[in-house]
Amino acid sequence: MRKRSAAAILSSFVLFAGLAAACGSAPASNAGTQKPAAPAGADSKKEVTLKIGAAAVPHAEILNQVKPKLKEQGVNLEVIVFDDEGQLNPALKDKKVDGNYFQHVPYLDSVKKEKGYDFTVTSKVHVEPIGFYSSKLKSKDEIKDGAKIGIPNNPSNEYRALVLLQQQGLIKLKSGLTTYEATPKDIVENPKNLKFVEADSATLPRALPDLDGAIINTNLVLEAKIDPKSALFREDANSPYANVVVVRKGDESRDEVKKLDAALKTPELKKFITDKYGVAVVPAF
Structure with missing residues (x-):
């Protein structure tokens, strides 16, 4: 009985050692399913x-x-x-x-x-x-003597509006204006005696019913859902x-x-x- 017990004990020990060895080798057998480590510097840049x-x-x-x-x-x-x-x-x-x-x-x-x-x-x-828009007039020729015209009141866009009116032959600015700045005070010829309303650009679309016309930036025209094709005249592509x-x-x-x-x-x-x-x-x- 003692011999058999010793043999049984020895057999159990061998079996346990085999199981332990098998468990120890499991990570190695799964290594093929793991993603290889990215090489140094291969990480994608963060957004x-x-x-x-x-x-x-x-x-x-x-x-x-x-x-x-x-x-x-x-x-x-x-x-x-x-x-x-x-x-x-x-x-x-x-x-x-x-x-x-x-x-x-x-x-x-x-x-x-x-x-x-x-x-x-x-x-x-x-x-x-930029273009000249009106809810009252259908053409430039309908601009009457003393018409009330809205123009932007910030320096560069005011100059831009006055230059557009000059290009259309409605006014003439004094010479020597080279800084993209002008106001109605710089007008030297105004044959139609146009009256200028200087206002914040964003308010001009809403002010059209109270004016004979206004020169309005196109982004504001689009925001106000006004058809940009309805401009009586506008800048050319060389602006x-x-x-x-x-x-x-x-x-x-x-x-x-x-x-x-x-x-x-x-x-x-x-x-x-x-x-x-x-x-x-x-x-x-």
Whole structure:
């Protein structure tokens, strides 16, 4: 009995040792199902968020059009619409956004001196030809003596409106105006004795019933659901007032900003702008 007990004990020990060996080899047998470790430096880059403040139309719509393309390149484009466009440059200065898209260079030049903005332009995207709109008149020839005309009251757009009226032969500005700034005081000839109402650009569409006509920025026309084709006359395609993407100086070298710049200059985007906006928005690239 003692011999058999010893043999049984020995047999049990051998069996236990075999099971333990089998358990110990399990991780090795499963190694083929595990993903191999990525080599050093092979980790994909994390997605970078780029915040761009913009006017609603067409700026935000254009930016949203390139979001998928940037997403593929690891850039999460966050488009932040500002109802008050006057806050877009302060927001950029205060680093609440990484860039903005709502203004043209003459406007930027007119405010950066006063406000001390250290900004730079990265992309020239589109021109919104300003036009003369009226809910009372059907043609330029119907503009009567003493007509009340609304014009934007910010320096660069006011100059732009007066230049448009000059191109149409309705007024003449004094010579030597080279800073993109002018007011009705700079008019030297006004054969129809036009009366000018200087007002905030955003209020002009709503003021049309009280005016004989007004010169209005196209983005505001689109927001007000006014047909841009209804303009009695408008700027031509050679306007220097292209709308641009602006960033803080030095940020133009950031990789995600360069990717945005490239995405805003593709044939696909040009076609989108032309197809969607027609005469209201003209690609500037």
